[in-house]
């Protein structure tokens with residue numbers, strides 16, 4: 200099996216003696232080398248699902264199947280960099296000394312647009328550059344799947360648009376699978392090869408997009424129609 204398969208995943212939390220289900224019956228195929236977007240309203244359980252896939256939490260029921268070899272790395276909404284470390288040292292943070300190639304790390308920093316900033320500290324970077332460092336750190340680990348939890352939500356429109364484009368380029372060049380959480384329909388339409396709409400603890404609908412991510416136009420007839428279809432799911 201290639202990619203990740205979620206079979207009838209359940210997850211409930213107990214707070215103050217009261218147990219409530221968040222994920223009731225999640226079935227989803229997350230393909231390798233593609234961007235799968237998990238889209239849904241605030242509080243519907245997107246982060247919970249991402250944490251289960253990243254093995255940060257255990258499901259109460261169901262199964263998660265991975266391809267034989269897999270490595271996951273996270274990128275969160277906040278960059279979560281070490282303030283006392285440079286861009287370079289943040290990027291290699293967590294890697295064993297002999298396990299990386301200096302030339303490859305340099306190439307990675309060039310790819311994410313941070314060449315020349317290797318010696319800069321986080322406070323000397325813009326928000327977008329900090330998030331690029333977080334992406335470089337995750338990619339330095341050479342994951343088969345990158346798990347991204349609203350990584351651009353805190354950025355301004357222009358930086359967000361630029362990083363979305365860069366992510367599409369990076370995904371192609373690194374051939375990494377991405378599970379990307381967002382509650383922005385536009386972001387889902389721009390990035391997703393597959394969009395999984397999460398509601399009421401289940402994947403209510405999946406949308407597959409044929410067009411190459413690099414050539415998407417939110418104002419195209421195809422994407423406007425798809426946006427209408429997604430909005431219709433929201434019952435607003």
Ligand SMILES: Nc1ncnc2c1ncn2[C@@H]1O[C@H](COP(=O)(O)OP(=O)(O)OP(=O)(O)O)[C@@H](O)[C@H]1O
Pocket residue numbers: 212213214221239240241242243244245246247248382
């Ligand atoms: N560790 C926890 N203990 C108890 N309840 C939790 C825990 N983590 C999440 N929850 C609850 O699970 C529900 C889903 O939370 P989750 O963060 O997965 O949603 P989300 O879709 O990612 O939301 P948002 O888009 O606002 O980030 C919420 O009601 C939240 O309060």
